[in-house]
Amino acid sequence: MVSPEIIIKDKKHNPGKPKAGVWRDVMEFDEGRKKILAVDFLDEHSKIISKVFAVPEVTPEAILVTLGIEDIIPLYFSCFSWVCEQINVRLEKLPNPQTPKAEE
16 A cells, blocks of 8 residues: 655655554544544544654644645545554564464
8 A cells, every 4th residue: 555645835745654652543543533523523633644644744733724624534544544554564574473282
């Protein structure tokens, strides 16, 4: 999957390799996103997108003034899918120890 991107002040930004804390934050956010009040919906999505990008220029405020209303939620889903894929790829590379044989 191609990493998400955003252009802020004519500069293209892509997120770096996600850390475990970002994955946890994204999962927690996604589980509770249906409970977000309508008035806070775009603000909260902008905050989690900012965490995924993790670069100083990509702030929640910059996202809100740069993107159209119709672009924020698709960018969130792109970030969500990308973070999940990145974590899964790394987990697949971990050694999988043999299951101990049961004693009879």
